[in-house]
Amino acid sequence: MAQQQTGQLVEALESFRAFLVEPSAPATKGYEKLARQAVQELERHVAGLDLRLSPDDVAGVVVKIDGVEVPAAALDRPRPVNPGNHVVTVSAPGYREARRSVAAAPGSRVVVMLTLERDAPTPGASTPGAPTPGAAAGPRAPAARALPGGAAPDAAPDAATVRVVPIVLLAGGLTTVAAGVAIGLLGVASASDAPTRDGDAADAARAQALAGDIVAGAGLLAAGAGVLVLVLDRDPAGAPQKQAPPRAAVGPLRLTVRF
Numbered sequence: 697m698a699q700q701q702t703g704q705l706v707e708a709l710e711s712f713r714a715f716l717v718e719p720s721a722p723a724t725k726g727y728e729k730l731a732r733q734a735v736q737e738l739e740r741h742v743a744g745l746d747l748r749l750s751p752d753d754v755a756g757v758v759v760k761i762d763g764v765e766v767p768a769a770a771l772d773r774p775r776p777v778n779p780g781n782h783v784v785t786v787s788a789p790g791y792r793e794a795r796r797s798v799a800a801a802p803g804s805r806v807v808v809m810l811t812l813e814r815d816a817p818t819p820g821a822s823t824p825g826a827p828t829p830g831a832a833a834g835p836r837a838p839a840a841r842a843l844p845g846g847a848a849p850d851a852a853p854d855a856a857t858v859r860v861v862p863i864v865l866l867a868g869g870l871t872t873v874a875a876g877v878a879i880g881l882l883g884v885a886s887a888s889d890a891p892t893r894d895g896d897a898a899d900a901a902r903a904q905a906l907a908g909d910i911v912a913g914a915g916l917l918a919a920g921a922g923v924l925v926l927v928l929d930r931d932p933a934g935a936p937q938k939q940a941p942p943r944a945a946v947g948p949l950r951l952t953v954r955f
Contacts, residue, residue, distance in 0.1 A: 704875055704911070706776050709738040711910040727906050734903040743800035744774035746807045749786060754812055757788045774805055786810040861925065869919025873912050880908025 712735045716728065747759060747766070759766045761784050766775055779802040787793040791812040800806050884905055886897070 705738055705742045705778050707872075707875075708879070708907050708911060709735060709742055709776070711907065711914060712738065715906075715910055727902075730899055730903040730906055733899065734907060737903075741779065741802045742776045743779050743802060744776055744805040745782065745784065745798065745800065746774045746805055747771055747784065748807060748809050750809065750811045754788045754791065757786060757812075759784070759786045759810070779804075784808050784810065786812060788812055790815055861922075863922065863926075867922075869915045869917070869922060872915030872918060874915075876908045876910070876912025876915055878908070879911055880905050882908070 712731045715724075715731050716735070718724075720728065745761065749757065749759075749771075757768070757771075759771060761775060761777065762782055777800055779800055781797065781799050784796045784798060785793055792815055794810045794812055796808055796810060798806050798808055886900065889897075
């Protein structure tokens with residue numbers, strides 16, 4: 697099937713399920729049967745990871761599959777994944793990160809055991825609440841104070857960090873569009889090769905084409921959101937860049953003026 701060739705079984709399954717939960721409309725009613733058939737077929741091929749933590753009562757646990765965090769509310773049931781190799785990590789405050797590499801076959805359920813071990817105390821680390829050695833030696837130097845008329849300037853946000861989200865949306869959307877187009881073309885090709893227009897082969901081909909339309913549509917939405925964020929984030933053309941007013945601060949031994 698086209699979904700198996702692209703390897704995006706979980707994404708296609710979620711798209712079909714989202715289509716089926718939408719209110720039925722005359723224009724899409726004819727596709728509902730095909731969508732249900734596609735869901736049944738995909739459910740037989742999607743793998744699942746059964747995550748088991750030890751100890752299971754650690755606070756602040758964060759579990760990730762291939763770098764994507766798993767919601768805490770979903771840790772008590774198998775997590776659907778595409779067939780293939782995956783990396784599972786678990787971390788928590790005061791514990792060392794645990795990591796497991798697993799291989800999931802199509803339609804399989806893999807039990808992943810993750811054991812957290814406490815961090816070893818660092819030699820010479822101070823106990824919370826205990827005085828730091830040398831803290832009482834001599835008076836504390838006074839903190840720098842701002843001159844009248846200005847406070848210390850705030851750090852400017854990193855422009856590259858601000859643009860990460862729209863770039864990720866745009867790239868992910870274009871990738872999803874390409875996958876949807878590939879699935880749709882395979883569906884059209886399968887429909888052309890079907891011996892009849894009403895047989896099982898023709899229904900399966902139409903289901904593939906519908907999957908391609910849904911995946912491509914989701915990609916277009918994501919890419920459009922990325923472009924919109926990029927456009928809204930830009931400064932108006934020709935607008936002068938605002939500069940922070942000069943700042944001055946007096947320390948114990950020096951006078952600093954910043955522009």
